[in-house]
Amino acid sequence: MTSSDMISIETLLNNPNIETAIADINSETLDRRAFVPQICKVFSNSFISLEDQPQYRFTINREAQKQLPDIIHNHVEKLVCGLSDNEAGKRYFFKKRNIGIVFSGGPAPGGHNVVAGVFDAAKKANPESKIFGFILGPEGILENRYVEITKELVDTYRNMGGFTMIKTGRTKINSKQKMALSKEACQELSLDALVIVGGDDSNTNAAFLAQELKFHGIQVIGIPKTIDGDIQIRTEDGETLCAISFGFHSAARAFAQNISNLCTDASSDLKYWHVCKVMGRVASHLALEASLQTHSNLTLIGEDLADYVDKTRLQKAQEKGEVDYTAYGMTLRHLSRLICDAIVKRAAKGKNYGVMIIPEGVLEFINEIQIFIIKLNTIIAQYNQIHDLDFHTTFHSLDAKLEYLRRLSRGITEKQASPIWNPRDDELFNDLPSFFQEGLLVERDTHGNFQFSQVNTEKIIMDMVGDYLHILKEKGDYKVGIEDTRFHYIMERANLDPELIGKTIFRNYKDNNNTDYNDRYYLIKKNIISVKTLKQALVNAEILTDDDKVPSPILEIFKKSVPNFKTQSHFYGYDGRGSNPTKFDCNYTYNLGLTAFALIANGTTGQMAVIKNLEHNFDRWEPLGIPIGKLMHLEERSGKLALVMEKNIVDTNTNSFRIVKAMREKWLAADDGDDHYRKPGPVRFQGKSEEDKPLTLVLNSISGE
Ligand code: FBP
Numbered sequence: 001m002t003s004s005d006m007i008s009i010e011t012l013l014n015n016p017n018i019e020t021a022i023a024d025i026n027s028e029t030l031d032r033r034a035f036v037p038q039i040c041k042v043f044s045n046s047f048i049s050l051e052d053q054p055q056y057r058f059t060i061n062r063e064a065q066k067q068l069p070d071i072i073h074n075h076v077e078k079l080v081c082g083l084s085d086n087e088a089g090k091r092y093f094f095k096k097r098n099i100g101i102v103f104s105g106g107p108a109p110g111g112h113n114v115v116a117g118v119f120d121a122a123k124k125a126n127p128e129s130k131i132f133g134f135i136l137g138p139e140g141i142l143e144n145r146y147v148e149i150t151k152e153l154v155d156t157y158r159n160m161g162g163f164t165m166i167k168t169g170r171t172k173i174n175s176k177q178k179m180a181l182s183k184e185a186c187q188e189l190s191l192d193a194l195v196i197v198g199g200d201d202s203n204t205n206a207a208f209l210a211q212e213l214k215f216h217g218i219q220v221i222g223i224p225k226t227i228d229g230d231i232q233i234r235t236e237d238g239e240t241l242c243a244i245s246f247g248f249h250s251a252a253r254a255f256a257q258n259i260s261n262l263c264t265d266a267s268s269d270l271k272y273w274h275v276c277k278v279m280g281r282v283a284s285h286l287a288l289e290a291s292l293q294t295h296s297n298l299t300l301i302g303e304d305l306a307d308y309v310d311k312t313r314l315q316k317a318q319e320k321g322e323v324d325y326t327a328y329g330m331t332l333r334h335l336s337r338l339i340c341d342a343i344v345k346r347a348a349k350g351k352n353y354g355v356m357i358i359p360e361g362v363l364e365f366i367n368e369i370q371i372f373i374i375k376l377n378t379i380i381a382q383y384n385q386i387h388d389l390d391f392h393t394t395f396h397s398l399d400a401k402l403e404y405l406r407r408l409s410r411g412i413t414e415k416q417a418s419p420i421w422n423p424r425d426d427e428l429f430n431d432l433p434s435f436f437q438e439g440l441l442v443e444r445d446t447h448g449n450f451q452f453s454q455v456n457t458e459k460i461i462m463d464m465v466g467d468y469l470h471i472l473k474e475k476g477d478y479k480v481g482i483e484d485t486r487f488h489y490i491m492e493r494a495n496l497d498p499e500l501i502g503k504t505i506f507r508n509y510k511d512n513n514n515t516d517y518n519d520r521y522y523l524i525k526k527n528i529i530s531v532k533t534l535k536q537a538l539v540n541a542e543i544l545t546d547d548d549k550v551p552s553p554i555l556e557i558f559k560k561s562v563p564n565f566k567t568q569s570h571f572y573g574y575d576g577r578g579s580n581p582t583k584f585d586c587n588y589t590y591n592l593g594l595t596a597f598a599l600i601a602n603g604t605t606g607q608m609a610v611i612k613n614l615e616h617n618f619d620r621w622e623p624l625g626i627p628i629g630k631l632m633h634l635e636e637r638s639g640k641l642a643l644v645m646e647k648n649i650v651d652t653n654t655n656s657f658r659i660v661k662a663m664r665e666k667w668l669a670a671d672d673g674d675d676h677y678r679k680p681g682p683v684r685f686q687g688k689s690e691e692d693k694p695l696t697l698v699l700n701s702i703s704g705e
Pocket of ligand 1: 104105106108199200225226227228279280281360412449452453577
């Protein structure tokens, strides 16, 4: 086409079909926005009351009792239809109120529906009520930056992913001054209530704010958000009140979809091990769910590694009448050996490829790393406190940080030798690769948490794996198995005797005299590790003379048996966090918003809105309010014990974990058969999907009866 034949760009851009095709808003978005989430039965009533549920008990932390005296005695509340003769209750429920809402921490799919739920319920109860969204997370509260949420704004973001509507941030309201600023901001807007949509740390904030603002007539309600899935609430008697935080399902489905595609790729060209790091700052829930959805060949679960006991080492020590404490827990070295073992086994069956899932927070469960993290947390926190300076600003470069640690270990810095960092720590730390040292020294987040997402976890592990595989290769232990039919085909095509060559070069060749082996894959003998040693074996068997060259078909077989370990790294985190919510999360979050409003309209504070029975069919979903104060415990933060909401890591006694463990061998597929990859259904919004809730939830809810 010559330029004179071309339609002008103006004409093109004004063509209605082109306008539709390139519009920012596509039909998928319009369909999403129009989706009306299902609502729990109780919300079909216009007036909702609360009913105390004293049967749900929690072990209360003493410190929580001290620090949160006015919210600690709250009960679990069930939402029920209000009585028609409760006039005072009705007046309170339907009164005009101002409600603030804030997102806190990392985005999670479904957040916008929480806003939509609060907005719809508040406007339905009283159209004069106003909802304000604080911009950029808790920082918006401190700086009093907000936007009034309108119907138009809510409608734009219904069922859409991200926290784009009002943004989010990780600022922590952790000082008297910040509390005072928060109170001022709420009072300036004449807020009756504030809804905090966040994870464990943000709900901790919510509890303290609730305590602080209670006598100023401002209620605070928390919402369990985080893709990490570590907000799970059980009573003292083990009854589940909240099976999972919102966002988990959508993120896990997005990760699983990508990982499953990699399984297809890996098993197509057979040349890569895909190493998939998946988010979850500490807990491995996302990795576990992705494993169940994809049947990837190898999935590390941090919590499982922490439980590891080296029985051989323990026994050796026992024989000497000693206890070897280092036998408990996993070391990085041992972990790399376990991974190598899996890789070598698969290679022996001709599968020098695969897909492995590494949870982002796995290092938290590795003994030596955990010790470094705790020590460095304390050192950084102490430095900031003693010097009233910021460690990371003062010691900008890695060298400066290392120099400080070196001085600390020798007692030059803080007048006397540090009890935390001794010369041995310094020596061990200096043995780590610099990118990892840098990772361990990264700035902690505002809550004092170690930022695992900033560390190249998979690189640390895979570098060690690569090194050890190299050793195994040199020793002749890491070889790619040669398929029986292929070997015969190549030999026969070249008029070579497969029996003679097979016996000479393979350690498990099945010939008429060797009935021990019945493998489909042959492994080159351990001592044949080069063309030279190959030739030697052939000469020794009198197949070749010293002057002969190794025939090319035999060379071809040998080359195929030499493994080339190639990896591709992938990080699944921010992408899934920003994905559109699944139907499960759309329904879940909208009902959380409705629940939050009902709690507010009944005058409660310091409660977290949850939906019980998420693991069951929708008709069994039950909205509740749970006292946040009762979920608190003491935890090490920035080198000190702090009262925070307890998070849940993977429980290795659950059905889901036990099933993954039981399937490990099968999914590794280090055998003659095919891989067992599972294709999770597409993340669909329209139509019926069989993947309508997290598999971990489904499995964990199945009892023996
Ligand atoms: P929240 O707990 O705040 O929801 O965030 C979880 C998370 O997505 C983790 O999975 C991840 O480690 C971390 O946030 C990443 O944080 P950042 O957004 O600061 O990089």
